[in-house]
Amino acid sequence: MQHRPDNWVLILDYGSQYTQLIARRIREQNVYCEIHPCNTNLQNIADHPPKGIILSGGPSSVNDEDAPALNRSIFDWEVPILGICYGLQLLAHDEIPGSVEKADRREFGRSELIIDDDSGLFKNLPQESVVWMSHADHIKELSDNYKVIGHTDNARVAAVRHTDKDIYGVQFHPEVVHTVNGKQILTNFISDICELEGSWTAQSFIESTVQEIRQKVGSDRVLCGLSGGVDSTVVATLIHKAIGDQLQCIFVDNGLLRKNEFQKVLNVYEDKLHLPVKGIDASDKFLKNLAGVFDPEEKRNIIGNTFIDVFDDAIAHDQSFKYLAQGTLYPDVIESVSFKGPSATIKSHHNVGGLPEEMNLDLIEPVRELFKDEVRNVGRELGIPDNFINRHPFPGPGLGIRVISDITEEKLEMAREADDIFISELRKQDLYDEVWQALVALLPVQSVGVMGDERTYEYTAALRAVTSVDGMTADWAHLPHPFLSYVSNRIINEVPGINRVVYDVSSKPPSTIEWE
Numbered sequence: 174m175q176h177r178p179d180n181w182v183l184i185l186d187y188g189s190q191y192t193q194l195i196a197r198r199i200r201e202q203n204v205y206c207e208i209h210p211c212n213t214n215l216q217n218i219a220d221h222p223p224k225g226i227i228l229s230g231g232p233s234s235v236n237d238e239d240a241p242a243l244n245r246s247i248f249d250w251e252v253p254i255l256g257i258c259y260g261l262q263l264l265a266h267d268e269i270p271g272s273v274e275k276a277d278r279r280e281f282g283r284s285e286l287i288i289d290d291d292s293g294l295f296k297n298l299p300q301e302s303v304v305w306m307s308h309a310d311h312i313k314e315l316s317d318n319y320k321v322i323g324h325t326d327n328a329r330v331a332a333v334r335h336t337d338k339d340i341y342g343v344q345f346h347p348e349v350v351h352t353v354n355g356k357q358i359l360t361n362f363i364s365d366i367c368e369l370e371g372s373w374t375a376q377s378f379i380e381s382t383v384q385e386i387r388q389k390v391g392s393d394r395v396l397c398g399l400s401g402g403v404d405s406t407v408v409a410t411l412i413h414k415a416i417g418d419q420l421q422c423i424f425v426d427n428g429l430l431r432k433n434e435f436q437k438v439l440n441v442y443e444d445k446l447h448l449p450v451k452g453i454d455a456s457d458k459f460l461k462n463l464a465g466v467f468d469p470e471e472k473r474n475i476i477g478n479t480f481i482d483v484f485d486d487a488i489a490h491d492q493s494f495k496y497l498a499q500g501t502l503y504p505d506v507i508e509s510v511s512f513k514g515p516s517a518t519i520k521s522h523h524n525v526g527g528l529p530e531e532m533n534l535d536l537i538e539p540v541r542e543l544f545k546d547e548v549r550n551v552g553r554e555l556g557i558p559d560n561f562i563n564r565h566p567f568p569g570p571g572l573g574i575r576v577i578s579d580i581t582e583e584k585l586e587m588a589r590e591a592d593d594i595f596i597s598e599l600r601k602q603d604l605y606d607e608v609w610q611a612l613v614a615l616l617p618v619q620s621v622g623v624m625g626d627e628r629t630y631e632y633t634a635a636l637r638a639v640t641s642v643d644g645m646t647a648d649w650a651h652l653p654h655p656f657l658s659y660v661s662n663r664i665i666n667e668v669p670g671i672n673r674v675v676y677d678v679s680s681k682p683p684s685t686i687e688w689e
Contacts, residue, residue, distance in 0.1 A: 176382060176542055181370050183223035184204040185213070187231030187241050187259050190682065193645040194348040195227055197544065198359050203371030203400070207542065211241045225253045226368035228260025230346060235259070235273050235312050236519065237264040243267045245633060253339035255294075258308055260334065260396065261342030268316035276311040276327075283351060286331055290322035293334060294341045296361050296633045304331075304345035304352045311344070318581065340364050375550040379411065381532050382539050386415035393536060396424040397498035398484060399424040399450065401438040402567045404500030407552040409448055411539050412498055414555065421494070422448050425483050428456025428585070429571030441561055455483045455618040462598045463573060463580040468687035472580070476570045478577075497534040501541045502548065545644050565596075565610045578617035583670065585634075587616040591634045598660050599638075599674035608650045613664075614688040615671075622672035631672035632663055639686055647681040 184201055186192045186208050199206040211220075211231075226247050233240045243263045247254065256264045261272045286304040288295045300637040304325075312330040317320065323332030323343070332343045341362065347355035365371050373656040397409045399422050409516075410419050424442060426435040435452070442450045462475050488494050540548050545566065552562045569576055575592075576584045591613040614635040638656065641647035661674035 175528065175537075176205075176378065177207065177221060178205050178373060178377075178381070178387070179221075180204070180224050180372070181219070181365065182225045182227060182367065182369070184208045184229060185211045185244075185247075185260075187211045187229050187263075187428075188233065189230035189258065189346075191346055191348050192229045195229060195359075196503075197642065197645070198228075198348050198356060200373075200481070200544070200547065201356075202360060202363055203373050204363050205367050205373040207576045211244070215244060215246050222250045223252060224362065224369055225249075225255070227362075227407065228254065228256040228263060230258030230307065234275070235262050236271075236310075251338075254341070255362050256342035257590075258344060258346060262308075262310060262312060262340050263507055264333075264340065265312045265315060265330075266320070268318060269314055272312060272314040272316075272403055273310050274313050276309060276319070281307050284325045284327065284331075284345065285346065286323050288323050288324055288332075290320070290334070291662050293322075293366060294323060294332070294343075294358060294361050296365060298354050298357060300476065302354045304347070304355070305341075305349045308344060312380075317573050323365040331388065340380050341366070370491070374511060375547070375554045378543075378551060379414075382411060383415040386412055387540065389537070390416055390419065393419070393495040394493045395420045395496040395498050396484060396494045396534065397422045398480060399436055399438075399442065399570075400567070401430060402488065402498070402500070402569075403545075403552060403562060403564060404548055406442075406446070406557060406561065407548050408498050408500045408539055409450075410555045410557055411444075411448055411551070412537070413446075413448055418435060419490075420451050420498075422450040422685060423484060423487050424450050424452050425480065426452070426454045426456050427459040427479070427571060427573075429459065429476070429483070429573045429580075431567070431572070431596075432589045441558070445558060445561075451486075451487065453487060454482060458483065459573075460580060460582065467580055469574055469580050472573050472689070473570050476573055495535060496537045497593060498537045498539070499668065501538045502543050503542055506541060527641075546642055546677055561604060564614075565605075565608070570686055574687055575612060576615045577688055579614075584615055587634070587668055587670045588613060591615070591671060593666045594663050594667065595636055595660055598656070598663070602656055604652060604656065608638045608652075609638075609644070609647065609651075610637075610686055611638040612687070614677075616675075618673075629672045631670050633675060634668075634671045635675050635677050635688070636660065637677040637688070639681070641681075644686065647686055649680055651677045652676075 184195050184206055194206055196206050229267050265272050284306045286302055288300050304321050311328055315330055318336055319333045320336055321330055322334050324329045328344050334341045347358040355550050395412055399405045409422050424439055439452045442448045457480050462479050466472055549562050572585055572588050595613050599611055616633040616635055618633045619630050638650035639647040657676055664671055664674050
């Protein structure tokens with residue numbers, strides 16, 4: 174579903190690793206924005222144009238033969254434009270081809286910005302402040318249509334504005350936290366230059382989405398597959414608010430859930446949220462289909478297709494359903510889509526990419542444009558209990574992608590028990606809410622150990638805990654060493670088959686949060 178309000182900002186992505194951060198910073202101001210590939214067909218949004226445009230950075234040089242180009246039709250909308258890094262260089266190159274060249278000295282990291290014009294974009298900023306640079310090219314010649322409004326010791330042109338139009342450009346990255354006044358710069362662009370008010374909230378999202386769902390569904394029925402996680406639960410609660418018992422939820426035990434999770438979550442659905450839900454135990458079907466499969470992408474496809482089969486069986490004698498609801502999130506969409514220049518496909522997501530034609534159902538994805546923290550805010554507004562909303566993310570394929578090899582009952586039991594120990598100890602020691610996600614991956618590594626007087630040759634469990642805001646970037650959590658030691662000791666002593674525990678200290682990027 175498309176929830177684009179009247180006042181929104183378009184971000185054209187030229188491949189920067191920070192593009193998602195731009196979106197986060199704008200949405201933090203309660204202003205809606207969307208990321209689109211730099212080569213997107215702007216005619217698709219011409220009937221509902223944005224109130225402002227941001228051109229992201231990117232890894233290319235504007236002088237490269239296959240460099241992403243500027244779509245000049247953005248000027249036809251006559252809305253404010255902000256070019257960041259590569260985006261600034263595109264604006265300069267568009268005016269004077271060849272005006273951008275390789276710099277004698279590249280700039281990567283912190284630099285001191287000196288402001289030459291403290292109006293407009295730099296309103297309410299000190300004359301000097303730290304900014305984050307990441308560029309190898311610089312602008313050697315600037316069109317008379319632009320004026321320099323900021324410089325550094327190494328970059329004569331660090332920020333510009335158009336002399337007649339609301340077009341700005343900065344060589345640095347205001348979206349990263351290392352740019353000390355970056356938030357104020359983006360606020361100036363959004364609030365003062367684009368004249369947008371922060372009216373996009375969880376409550377306004379619910380109100381508009383409920384109306385859209387009612388209008389789209391009419392008197393038809395909707396099927397919603399519940400995973401037990403926050404995303405699908407918010408989707409089901411939102412749709413139930415809109416159409417009541419025209420919704421039918423199905424919560425499937427796929428054999429890949431955490432310890433005792435199926436019954437606990439089913440109780441929440443029935444007793445707390447009063448959702449029309451049917452619980453189905455299909456664990457044997459899933460495990461049979463996954464037997465002998467090692468490749469993570471193949472696992473995801475099998476799990477996704479098996480869910481479809483289970484849904485098909487559940488409604489085989491009921492032809493009244495027209496829609497299938499899914500909890501697809503914005504990061505799922507971003508990570509699953511690849512286009513020229515921007516971020517390459519990282520991995521497929523089980524709920525991105527449509528449905529098999531034979532299912533004959535249309536998709537409803539009410540939270541497709543939201544980040545994880547925004548979904549949680551919507552859930553709170555809908556009255557979903559905090560202890561459920563604040564649960565760590567759990568992937569749709571479940572433990573199927575946390576057992577890093579082929580799936581067997583024995584391996585699942587090891588992963589399930591180790592995970593239960595890790596999560597329960599995080600809760601007991603008041604660390605659970607300090608991390609964004611925690612998990613245990615069972616590695617396909619067996620090693621020699623000694624337990625008592627006996628030699629063992631057993632599996633390795635990897636503990637993973639990260640801090641994040643929305644899952645797009647994440648740092649490994651610096652959990653106390655005594656805590657990690659205690660958890661490791663419990664797992665090794667209490668989980669048969671595991672004799673070694675390691676802690677994952679990699680961040681995203683370059684790693685992903687899940688191992689598969």
